Amino acid sequence: MKRVAIVMPAYNEERRIGKTLEIYSKYFEELRKKKEAEYEILVIINNTSDRTEEIVKKYCEENSRINYLNLKRGGKGYAVIEGFKDSLKRKNDYIGFVDSDMATPPEAFFYLVKMIKNYDGVIAGRYMKGSKIIPPPTIQRRTASRVYNLFIRSLFFFPYRDTQCGAKLFKREPLKDVIRFIGMTKWAFDIDLIYGFRKRGYKIKEVSTTWSNKEYSKINFARAGPWMALAVVRLRILNSPLKRFIIIYDNFIGFVPK
DSSP: OOEEEEEEEESSOTTTHHHHHHHHHHHHHHHHHTTSOEEEEEEEEESOOSSHHHHHHHHHHHOTTEEEEEESSOOHHHHHHHHHHHHTTSOOSEEEEEOTTSSSOHHHHHHHHHHHTTSSEEEEETTSTTOEEESOOOHHHHHHHHHHHHHHHHHHOOOOSOSOOSEEEEEHHHHHHHGGGOOOOSTTHHHHHHHHHHHTTOOEEEEEOEEEOOSSOSOOHHHHHHHHHHHHHHHHHHTSGGGGGHHHHHHHHTSOOO
């Protein structure tokens, strides 16, 4: 029976983390009883200032397969990386991450487990044929996502339609190899992670998913968008013959978007 580690970064998620842990643990307990998968859920409490830790502790007491780390630094990418490192200390066959807001239901995450097969990693794609987004995104949101994805594909030659969906899964040994080289911890984390796998010859597959738009989004895309683009360009420079000029680039933009 394969063992799956589910890393959940959680920044001020007191409104949603309880329900997410309840639904995920119930679903994966059923799989465990049927001997389809063993699991652990690792919540990475990410520089939070609300009751997230208190709520997570309650669920840890109820289910020994739920644990958490409480970080003092911020950034989703940093939280996920620390979760990966901790999960690698135990005998997990597959290690992945999922957003803690239940945008990806547990059955959609387990679909990644079923689809990984001979691949080294598998990522959820909201714009793949067969995917369901509930409710459907606005025209503005879909257009912005498509333009951003085209920008990424043109720089990194990715075949993927959606690099930003918060549900990804990797096999243990490839992840252990790649995680040492991941430097982006915020705006370009997902792209850095995927590129790290592809650069080292590992195979990543994109599959359809079910995803729901949630309230209380933590990201202001109008404000974050330019920094995301600058971070992607910076990542491309760092992985090119022009990397010696990265200091000039950093000075030009006036800020290093990690």
